[in-house]
Amino acid sequence: MVQGVLTLLVLQLVGEVLARAFRLPVPGPVIGLLLLILALSWRGGAPDWLTEAAEGLLRHLSLLFVPAAAGVVLHLERLRDEAFSLGTALVLSTLLGLVAAAWTTRRLMARTGPEEAGR
Amino acid sequence: MNLPLYEIWAYLQPTPLVGLTLTLAAYVLATSLYGRGREHPLLNPVLLAALLIASVVSLTPLDYATYFQGAQFVHFLLGPATIALAVPLVARGRELRRLAVPIAGGILAGGVVAAGSAVAIGWALGASDRSVCPLAPKSITAPIAMGVAERIGGLPSLAAVLVVATGILGAVAGPALLRRLGFTDVRVIGLALGTASHGIGTARAFQDGPLCGSFAGLAMAVNGAASALLIPLAFSLGALP
Numbered sequence: 001m002v003q004g005v006l007t008l009l010v011l012q013l014v015g016e017v018l019a020r021a022f023r024l025p026v027p028g029p030v031i032g033l034l035l036l037i038l039a040l041s042w043r044g045g046a047p048d049w050l051t052e053a054a055e056g057l058l059r060h061l062s063l064l065f066v067p068a069a070a071g072v073v074l075h076l077e078r079l080r081d082e083a084f085s086l087g088t089a090l091v092l093s094t095l096l097g098l099v100a101a102a103w104t105t106r107r108l109m110a111r112t113g114p115e116e117a118g119r
Numbered sequence: 120m121n122l123p124l125y126e127i128w129a130y131l132q133p134t135p136l137v138g139l140t141l142t143l144a145a146y147v148l149a150t151s152l153y154g155r156g157r158e159h160p161l162l163n164p165v166l167l168a169a170l171l172i173a174s175v176v177s178l179t180p181l182d183y184a185t186y187f188q189g190a191q192f193v194h195f196l197l198g199p200a201t202i203a204l205a206v207p208l209v210a211r212g213r214e215l216r217r218l219a220v221p222i223a224g225g226i227l228a229g230g231v232v233a234a235g236s237a238v239a240i241g242w243a244l245g246a247s248d249r250s251v252c253p254l255a256p257k258s259i260t261a262p263i264a265m266g267v268a269e270r271i272g273g274l275p276s277l278a279a280v281l282v283v284a285t286g287i288l289g290a291v292a293g294p295a296l297l298r299r300l301g302f303t304d305v306r307v308i309g310l311a312l313g314t315a316s317h318g319i320g321t322a323r324a325f326q327d328g329p330l331c332g333s334f335a336g337l338a339m340a341v342n343g344a345a346s347a348l349l350i351p352l353a354f355s356l357g358a359l360p
Contacts, residue, residue, distance in 0.1 A: 008199035025263075025266060025347040026343070027260075028198070029201035030263070030340060030343055033205050033340055034344075036206075037208060045209065053203070054203035054205075054206035054207070055206070057199060057200040057203045058206075058332065060146075061318070062150075063193060064196050064322075065283075065286070066145065066172065067142055067172075067186075067187060067190035067191070067193055067194040068261065068283060069165050069168070069287065070168070070173050071183055072280050073170060074173050074177070075276070079280065082246050084244065086241060086281070089237045089240040089241035089244065089254055090281060090288065093234075093236040093258075094285050094315055095292065096233065097232050097234075097236070098229065098289060098296065098311045098312070100229045101225045101310060101314040102225070102302045102307050105224065105225030105306075105307045105311070106221075106302065106304065107221075109221040109304075109306075112217070112220060
């Protein structure tokens, strides 16, 4: 467990250093994610101690967004001047994006052919 | 009884104890309400917990900066959690590779439609340029979105607000909307949630199981990385206003 958390922290550190050293537009954790995907694919899977730490964090992923979301709720009144245009754009574009992603994926999946259905 | 309330508060204020306790308490309460309300989408735990904390911060002497001194420890874990997404992804590596084309196509379509329609609708309804620009990266994870908004001439703080609002909106309305439109495959639902509603959508997808969650996590990461490169490019080419 501690070993797993350490691995995640080291990868984040490496990601942050790479992002700054090469002025990449992608944040450190995303670089860390790509590095871990490469390492685990090469190794052929995650060791149990890493799976344990990762599942522990991901099980309560919602919790981790709470502090930032609370800050946002407090700042919503900043939007008052343009609430209508921004709100409409936000709602419609989110729903359109969801449907576009789902529709395209399903169409292309039907072409790829079913191997095992996803329930 | 005359409690030395001021002294107690003066002692507690600089410690992370209050912010941390409030965050966990709000989340536990929100989760239990969500369960008790038979997982009604409007009782989304992120939304509910955020509203609870926002009311405490507005109604008591606790201000957001003091609250965040404690809550930052929870907030910080978003970094390691993002990296941890690699584990469920690699565990399903074979299926994800087999479906590489549908996945890439779905993320591209969802990402372009979400960013493009946000900018087009905002612009058509007369929002100012500094408000329209942060609409483009609103479907990608907050740290990327703030950097992108800055690069294309929008307000980073407004971008963060729009990002979180988008995430909550997708998590609340997404699964019900997609099921009503006849999408039943959890892989498709997860991918759409991750593409259109980044991490908050991914957190929602994990509630429907690790299969749904992994597709969402992959979509969030790919859309975030691709948008970081493509949105500034689209703006510099003048493809978007």
